[in-house]
Amino acid sequence: DEEDKRKLVRKLVGQFAAAEDADGGPLSSMVGGSGGGAAAARAGGGGRLGSAATVRMGMGLMTKERAIRIIQRHERGRQGKVRARLVRDLAREKRRLELGVEEQDPVAAATLIQKNLRGYLSRKRTNQLLQDELVFL
Numbered sequence: 001d002e003e004d005k006r007k008l009v010r011k012l013v014g015q016f017a018a019a020e021d022a023d024g025g026p027l028s029s030m031v032g033g034s035g036g037g038a039a040a041a042r043a044g045g046g047g048r049l050g051s052a053a054t055v056r057m058g059m060g061l062m063t064k065e066r067a068i069r070i071i072q073r074h075e076r077g078r079q080g081k082v083r084a085r086l087v088r089d090l091a092r093e094k095r096r097l098e099l100g101v102e103e104q105d106p107v108a109a110a111t112l113i114q115k116n117l118r119g120y121l122s123r124k125r126t127n128q129l130l131q132d133e134l135v136f137l
Contacts, residue, residue, distance in 0.1 A: 002078075005078065009071055009074070009075075012067055012070075012071060013071070064065065
């Protein structure tokens with residue numbers, strides 16, 4: 001998923017760069033430059049942000065401003081997910097330290113899992129034998 005998103009962003013940026021070359025303006029002037037924004041673009045002002053420069057996409061034409069906003073939205077979402085994962089991992093680590101849970105030896109952990117599984121299977125087998133015996137009575 002993450003790699004597909006990166007490929008899409010690279011593709012879009014490449015298309016925009018090609019359109020910029022044809023237009024004659026730098027792409028960076030549209031991203032975070034002064035004298036524009038959503039309100040100015042909607043009002044028809046804002047210089048290049050409000051221009052009619054478009055890029056042909058698979059579904060039709062898209063303005064550069066709209067494409068940049070989509071890329072920014074997706075990047076901010078990706079950063080938010082990374083930040084949330086980091087906060088979650090830190091909270092888990094803090095909880096683990098508060099509880100005093102130590103890292104267990106992999107062999108000891110595997111032994112514990114096997115022990116619990118064997119107990120579960122034994123109880124299951126015993127219950128099945130009991131049920132079979134009750135059927136005959």
